Amino acid sequence: MASKIVIIGDINGKLSEVFGKLATLHLKQNFAFAIIAGNLFADPDTATDDENQELVKLLQGSITVPLPTYFALGRYALPAAVVEKLDESLGELCPNLTILGRKVSIKTSEGFRIVAVGGEHVDGADDPMSQYTATYKDADAAAAAKGLVDADILLTSDWPANVRDGANAQYAGEAPAGVQSISDLCTALKPRYHFSTSENFYEREPFFHDGPSPRSVTRFLSLAPYGNATKQKWIYAFSLEPSAPPPKMAAGITASPFTTNRKRKLDSQEDNYNNFRYANGNGESHYERGGGRGKRQRYQPPPKPDECFFCLSNKNCETHMIGSIGSDVYLTIAKGPLPLRSTFPSLGFPGHILLIPLQHAPTMSAIADKEARQSTVTEMQRYRGALQSMLVSRSKGEDGRSALGAVTWEISRGSGVHLHWQFMPVPVDLIQRGLVEAAFDVEAENSTYPKFAKTYKEMEGAEEGDFMKVMIWSESMRKEMVLPLDKSFRFDLQFGRRVLGKLLGLGKRTHWKDCAQSQAEEEADAAAFKEAFKAFDFSLEEA
Template structure:
């Protein structure tokens, strides 16, 4: 049976605050245990004014540790009274709190095997190291690699060497990513953990990677967590479910790459041709493809530039064009960002505290949901592998659609809670075309009365008629038929219920990609903001809007 586990990055002496937050989450989630994968205590040079008092309270049991918790050795030396207590009580600091130490392994009461190497790497093989010093040698990691069998969890202070090789995931810290250590890479390759956790100045989650093995291949997810209370509000806590001693999945999850620790004499299998890839990015509120698809009719198709790939797409984190300061929430399969050049502004819905116009974007770089399901399933590979790829792609689509829908529901809850009279509803639209670059939803709050009075549907119908577009499909059967091809989907929600309209976009007419925004601009009296480029903001303004959204959304954000 799966158990819930929670892991944090550096606590840096803010002990009471962090255990208070873990206690609140534990009351709701019922975690089996917790792990602190960074420094529990701050450095002596930057010691918090009250850390000494907090440490004393922690050791005496005055600070409640609500569930079994294991803390690693980070880069800071442990306080002397902490070392004294650990030596006296064989690694137990207080009730429910245990140290993982410089090196070693343990098995939790729930059957999870945890392997850990703590402290900073030392290249000196002569120095004498005490059991709770925050230092380790290559020999420490290598001895664990030789003596340990496969583990569910690996906890290390240092990153493994080459961990970002072949990955699409982008490290988005203000500092350079940590320097990897070869002996940690060898340890990871040896114990093949389900999850490998570390700590750094910013959150980083690598694409999952598989280890060479007979039969189903073990898969590792490397995750490095940011410090608690970091100014960039980068993710510092990670909760997940895991079943101990379970077999590896029979098919590789979408986005899986080969192990970055394999010899580099050849191109790594699946690194360039993996099913999908984790990509976190920020997109523009308008159509980021438009300059490639305006298409001068005098030009031949073959003269046009190829559509942007992930390296150029505004919605992919691997892109050089990424504007990550606009991201408001990161999920496992998708994320939410504020719209560039938003249609609504802070003054449109002042009770929200942010402009309201948002984008929900899947990580996978595909133009439609159907493309996610058919990605990488047509290669001339053996039938069994092709069928496995199809199953993985179908599962990927389901996960993406489910999480994007979950984000919409969470945003609906925000509107219900935050809006005063008149209440707010929302219109979400998605242009699904094979010729597009990156699928996404645009989410826009609107007064609920415009929905309940049928004004939103009427506005789309009138503008479609003015443009000589075909009629919207509205019945379930007509909608299902229209969604099989290129289409515009409009989802109109209020507390009363939701209605869906689908417009077939079959290529028989010229479709204006800004049509949904123009409809909503006219309906809301914001005609002067029809063109997102005319509503451009400074980076400082965009950052402020993103932070305001995070604050408003924090109680509804299921990723927290």
């Protein structure tokens, strides 16, 4: 049976206010328990008279805690009177209020496993410390998971390192520095929810962990302080059932940002590694056999893998445009690239790249094997990240900032042939000024298309059917937007090229067929790409 749980961010000594609000909510929602994920008390070194008086009232029983509540050991040292009371009462500060401590694992009466690592991370050996000392070391984080293989809720004062990698959700301001041992702890426990606190509210897209199917999924949220000036979310309520199986892989979910794939060569691909040719990946139908644009083609059944220009089993292939081959995905320079070599001179080649799954499927969800689908998603994201790192390295200015960002787009249609992503550099200034996002919005409106979905829930709904996804990236900004596709309008497969072509002053290069290159030019561009990408190409690590 599912239970309602409520999580609260930093209270910082405002005890009467928060517990009063919690009592009102509890009357309506009937929570099983509450968790205070951040600082319950104000910093003892700077606490005001009012905050000190609140503490006295709590210890004297003048403040009522309305339901069973656990509080984490935040970043502030606990007041001496609190430590004394906790030592006397084995962790219960007052009725309904219990500390979780520096490193702890508990199981609630409802059957939920809660693991907490509180305090601020410090380096060094694991010297003996009180369970209420507001610091922890890497060994403490490791010890918190000892003997456990999973958890329902993980609470940490620090963020896990790299948690925003592969995410589109933005953090307002400078995000907290992460700690690697917390990432390792999350990977070991695979919690269903991971909560922390920060100056601003942040909710990452859910991510799945490596392992057998069905894979565990974690949701990471960081709550803002109570009473924050910008009124960001400081309280989060949800329903959870203990020991429930992992949820189905919903739209918007990503691979874990804490793990990286090892290169794995599939036996079935061994004989086909030299049989590649990229012939058509810019949205044109694979089975449009040389017909002119704008002509209605006689229907032919979709090609089989040995006929598909994107598939390894097509024997009529060439190798001169391939840039990298991974375990589940390969990269190729684009046929008829939108940019010229002179568009982004710091790269040395046009920069228009395609990321193509080895699996022959029109959409990611059409890959029948769950493990293959998830590993493909992971490697697509990893390749995109590597390409972005290459852009940063090649275009970094004297100020240490990259002059280039990137736009990646995907057209996912059940009637398609072979899914792929198109990757394009764009000047970072266009991204930061919002001009890339605006260009897609305006072109969609001019084409009488639906509006792009931009909130997480809207995008999740849009991705239940056919869609076009646009991923906009720079070092300081990430944005994702999804255009739902249905039969109410005719979608132009060159839409992405058209938008970026207009934005970059390359409007005459909208269609790939108008940008043909000689094989010698293609070979030169592929060689330049391989050289530029070599330092970031993880497929070479075990080659």
